[in-house]
Amino acid sequence: MKRKIALVCAAAMALSLAACGNTASTTSESTASESTASESTASESSSATSEAAGEEAAASDFDNTQAITVITREEGSGTRGAFIELTGVEEKNDAGEKVDNTTPGAATQNSTNGVMTTVANDETAIGYISLGSLNDTVKAVTVGGVAASADTVKDGTYTLARPFNIVTNGDATDPVAVDFINFCMSADGQAIATEDGYIGADGAAAFEGTQPSGSITVGGSSSVSPLMEKLIEAYEGVNPNASLELLTTDSTVGVSGALDGTYTIGMASRELKDSEVESGAKATVLALDGIAVVVNPANPIEDLTTDQIKSIYTGETTTWDAIQ
Structure with missing residues (x-):
């Protein structure tokens, strides 16, 4: 009888130990899982913070004391003719003749694609292109706070059309x-x-x-x-x-x-x-x-007035930090 009681007690102790082991294992796994999830969340948060910091750093890295690279179209271009008229770069002289006052320092491109490629590869550049040709290789600035779009051209709020x-x-x-x-x-x-x-x-x-x-x-x-x-x-x-x-x-x-x-x-x-x-x-x-005024995506400038555009294209404003 004593032997049977001893065996029963031993069995009960074994089951108790096994239960404790399973509980410890489950608790350990849960803790490890929570730790991994916490690490993953921390990693994602760190990644997002790094990306935001990278974008902010990229913007702050732009040196606005650099000279503006002015890109224009060739003489005879309808886009140039419309642009200089609409921005006031073209003015009448004392004899009543229209004069194109585009700065002699402007670089000339003979096509829309030429302007876009040049601006996309030069962070200091500014150019103008047909709205219908705009893509994400360049950034269109708003003009007087109005974005260039089919709707704003149609309703007349975007003036460069x-x-x-x-x-x-x-x-x-x-x-x-x-x-x-x-x-x-x-x-x-x-x-x-x-x-x-x-x-x-x-x-x-x-x-x-x-x-x-x-x-x-x-x-x-x-x-x-x-x-x-x-x-x-x-x-x-x-x-x-x-x-x-x-x-x-x-x-x-x-x-x-x-x-x-x-x-x-x-x-x-x-x-x-x-x-x-x-x-x-x-x-x-x-x-x-519409005629979109475009800059390099690295340039933080978002808006220009017509007077500022004229000032750049006539050579009066020569650096980006002069834009107020």
């Missing part, structure tokens, strides 16, 4: 040119403009093509060219009888080419000059476009 014009020598007479212009101004063509970030007309009629055969040449503004390329592709899709060649030059050549017959249709990213209209040039507004 201009027309994209189709130019012909008088009324178009070539059957393909007439049909293509009708396509551009139709609901289909205007939808393409709107989808590309430009401002097309509301309430345009549906396209009713005549399927003419033949070939024409369209040429001019490098700002209008990307939109025109898509319009041509869409038109040739609905009229396989037509062939359209696209040549990219600038707005001035676009107008003169339309007048002298080099182009059946010219492209200009500005209003026509009085002398061009007097020579017979006729403009049809294809769409509206």
Whole structure:
């Protein structure tokens, strides 16, 4: 009997010890898990703090005493013509003649892509481009507190805006040119403009093509060219009888080419000059476009007034720390 009691007691003690061991193990695992979770949270918090600190450091690393690298477009560019007029860089002299006062120190680029590439690779640079071509390689600043967008151009609150014009020598007479212009101004063509970030007309009629055969040449503004390329592709899709060649030059050549017959249709990213209209040039507004003022993403500047932009482009303001 004593032996049985001893065995029962031994068994009870063994079970008790096992239970204690399991409890200790569970408690240890729970503590370890909590410790790991705590470490993970601390790590994530540290990572987030580091990223924020890195971004703040990057902004504070910008040396605003550096000279501003001014980037402009070539003479003849419609974007340049509209920009200098809208910002006041172009002024009339005592004789009543318009004078482009862009600083001689400005670096000239012959295309929208050229401006964007230069600004993207130079943290001190400033340039201007077609709103429809804007991407995240550069940063668009607000102008007078208004962001450049299709909506702000349309409602008139963003002041740096201009027309994209189709130019012909008088009324178009070539059957393909007439049909293509009708396509551009139709609901289909205007939808393409709107989808590309430009401002097309509301309430345009549906396209009713005549399927003419033949070939024409369209040429001019490098700002209008990307939109025109898509319009041509869409038109040739609905009229396989037509062939359209696209040549990219600038707005001035676009107008003169339309007048002298080099182009059946010219492209200009500005209003026509009085002398061009007097020579017979006729403009049809294809769409509206904003002119985005762009800086390098590393530049902390977010907003410029029109007067500040003018001051930079005339050479009066030469360093970023002079912007107040």
